[in-house]
Amino acid sequence: MQIRVLAFATAxxxxxxxxxxxxxxxxATVDSLGASLCQQFPALEPIWPRLAVAVDGEVVRGSxxxxxxAEVALLPPVSGGSIVRDARP
Amino acid sequence: MQIRVLAFATAxxxxxxxxxxxxxxxxATVDSLGASLCQQFPALEPIWPRLAVAVDGEVVRGSxxxxxxAEVALLPPVSGGSIVRDARP
Amino acid sequence: MTEGHASPVRASLTEGPxxxxxxxxxxxxxxxxxxxxxxGNVRNHHGGRTVTELAxxxxxxxxxxxxxxxxxxxxxxxxxxRVAIVHRLGVVPIGEASVVIAVASPHRQAAYEASxxxxxxxxxEVPIWKRETYDDGSATWRxxxxxxxx
Amino acid sequence: MTEGHASPVRASLTEGPxxxxxxxxxxxxxxxxxxxxxxGNVRNHHGGRTVTELAxxxxxxxxxxxxxxxxxxxxxxxxxxRVAIVHRLGVVPIGEASVVIAVASPHRQAAYEASxxxxxxxxxEVPIWKRETYDDGSATWRxxxxxxxx
Numbered sequence: 001m002q003i004r005v006l007a008f009a010t011a012x013x014x015x016x017x018x019x020x021x022x023x024x025x026x027x028a029t030v031d032s033l034g035a036s037l038c039q040q041f042p043a044l045e046p047i048w049p050r051l052a053v054a055v056d057g058e059v060v061r062g063s064x065x066x067x068x069x070a071e072v073a074l075l076p077p078v079s080g081g082s083i084v085r086d087a088r089p
Numbered sequence: 090m091q092i093r094v095l096a097f098a099t100a101x102x103x104x105x106x107x108x109x110x111x112x113x114x115x116x117a118t119v120d121s122l123g124a125s126l127c128q129q130f131p132a133l134e135p136i137w138p139r140l141a142v143a144v145d146g147e148v149v150r151g152s153x154x155x156x157x158x159a160e161v162a163l164l165p166p167v168s169g170g171s172i173v174r175d176a177r178p
Numbered sequence: 179m180t181e182g183h184a185s186p187v188r189a190s191l192t193e194g195p196x197x198x199x200x201x202x203x204x205x206x207x208x209x210x211x212x213x214x215x216x217x218g219n220v221r222n223h224h225g226g227r228t229v230t231e232l233a234x235x236x237x238x239x240x241x242x243x244x245x246x247x248x249x250x251x252x253x254x255x256x257x258x259x260r261v262a263i264v265h266r267l268g269v270v271p272i273g274e275a276s277v278v279i280a281v282a283s284p285h286r287q288a289a290y291e292a293s294x295x296x297x298x299x300x301x302x303e304v305p306i307w308k309r310e311t312y313d314d315g316s317a318t319w320r321x322x323x324x325x326x327x328x
Numbered sequence: 329m330t331e332g333h334a335s336p337v338r339a340s341l342t343e344g345p346x347x348x349x350x351x352x353x354x355x356x357x358x359x360x361x362x363x364x365x366x367x368g369n370v371r372n373h374h375g376g377r378t379v380t381e382l383a384x385x386x387x388x389x390x391x392x393x394x395x396x397x398x399x400x401x402x403x404x405x406x407x408x409x410r411v412a413i414v415h416r417l418g419v420v421p422i423g424e425a426s427v428v429i430a431v432a433s434p435h436r437q438a439a440y441e442a443s444x445x446x447x448x449x450x451x452x453e454v455p456i457w458k459r460e461t462y463d464d465g466s467a468t469w470r471x472x473x474x475x476x477x478x
Contacts, residue, residue, distance in 0.1 A: 006387065008385060008386075008387055008455065008457055009385065009457035009459070009469040009471075010469050010471070012385075013469075050471075054387070054390060054455075057389055057390045057393060073387050073390065073455075075387060075455050076457065076469065076471060077471040078451065078452065078453075078454065078455060078456060078457060078471070079451045079456075079457075079458055079470055079471070095237065097235060097236075097237055097305065097307055098235065098307035098309070098319045098321075099319050099321070101235075102319075139321075143237070143240060143305075146239055146240045146243060162237050162240065162305070164237060164305050165307060165319065165321055166321040167301065167302065167303075167304065167305060167306060167307060167321070168301045168306075168307075168308055168320060168321070198349070198352070199348070199349065202348070202367070206367070206369060206423070207423065208371065208372040208422050208423040209371060209372065209373065210369060210371070211368060211369055211370075211371045212366070212367070212368060212369070213366070213367040213369060213425075214364065214365070214366055214367075214443075215364070215365040215366075215367070216362070216363070216364055216365075216436070216439075217352070217356070217362070217363040217364075217365070218361060218362060218436075219356060219360060219361055219362070219363060219432075220361075221358065221359060221360070221361045221434070222358040222359065223359065272358050273356070273357065273358045275363075282369075284371070286366070286368075286447065290440060290443070290444060293364075293440070294440060297436065
């Protein structure tokens with residue numbers, strides 16, 4: 001399945017500002033998307049643990065299963081801290 | 090000696106917005122000015138205890154001796170409370 | 179204290195509408211990251227009654243001196259802080275500002291705190307009085323009452 | 329919740345200069361005695377370095393949704409409270425506002441508190457990033473750093 005990945009700030013410096021299309025097997029999770037992305041963009045690896053990941057605008061955990069045609073956004077920490085840490089549960 | 094008295098808000102409703110000239114003996118205090126004013130304007134009497142009194146722009150105590158040509162201002166409580174109570178010492 | 183910026187509006191009393199942008203510009207500068215502007219607007223109700231008109235009167239020379247003192251003391255207590263206070267006198271139409279306090283600071287915390295302190299001191303220490311007229315035609319001087327009670 | 333007032337600017341992202349007066353007017357009304365306006369202005373220095381340019385980028389649909397959520401939750405938590413948040417994106421010249429938060433309330437205490445809460449939540453929860461360029465030509469994304477550190 002095709003996953004569309006958007007990156008921002010430091011993550012965009014690595015993979016670009018334009019959306020990247022990643023081909024994953026059905027049932028792939030956010031974590032497995034991360035593994036694919038870090039293989040394709042090795043400079044992403046040191047950044048990945050600090051990124052929040054949003055799927056269709058909602059911040060999700062690494063274990064989240066991705067659906068086909070999902071829009072995934074890589075969100076570095078914002079000025080007040082990490083979005084993933086501070087978002088309400 | 091002549092003392093010029095300015096009144097504001099509720100005090101001005103009693104003695105008027107225009108300055109009032111009061112003739113007092115030399116050595117008169119703010120308290121004795123108050124007695125004279127309350128005699129001349131009986132409606133001032135219930136208000137007087139709540140008024141702060143400024144002499145030439147400085148809030149003073151009732152025992153303060155007045156100088157000739159002093160400008161005395163009668164200051165009712167302001168929105169946040171009495172000026173006399175809350176002014177720094 | 180004000181890092182060389184001219185501040186044409188530090189403390190002033192005015193009969194006309196308050197120029198909020200001018201007060202803000204008077205304190206803001208390239209070194210100040212945070213600007214907090216407080217507007218005290220005239221409300222159409224007070225204690226359940228409908229207010230049709232508000233008018234402010236002041237003992238002007240003393241009010242001016244005390245406003246300047248508040249500004250000077252606040253600016254002296256924090257690095258880079260700048261304060262402007264403008265109070266309107268006379269009749270203020272409903273919905274318009276009777277007071278504007280603009281504070282700029284390198285740090286937002288200091289800006290918020292100075293804004294609140296300026297407002298509390300203004301209400302306690304500055305000889306300005308408010309006269310409310312109600313829809314039944316009666317009027318009263320508000321005493322010992324907050325500008326906008328919490 | 330907003331007492332029938334239309335509020336054209338509740339939460340918005342804009343590429344141009346922020347219209348502070350429009351944001352203020354969007355929340356102020358005859359029933360609100362207190363209006364607190366926070367401006368986060370771009371500073372010419374950060375951590376001892378000279379900043380020559382700041383640029384903001386956002387994940388726009390999510391940023392928009394989270395700004396609206398902050399406004400809605402703050403307005404729902406206090407009677408008569410109204411909030412507008414405008415954040416600028418792209419390059420913001422030194423001294424101009426990158427964010428404006430306008431809060432109106434019948435009570436000044438609630439206005440100040442909602443202003444601070446809106447600012448803290450904005451900085452933590454909204455996907456907007458700041459890129460600083462320095463006078464030596466280098467640039468960096470500011471992360472986990474306050475808009476205007478206290």
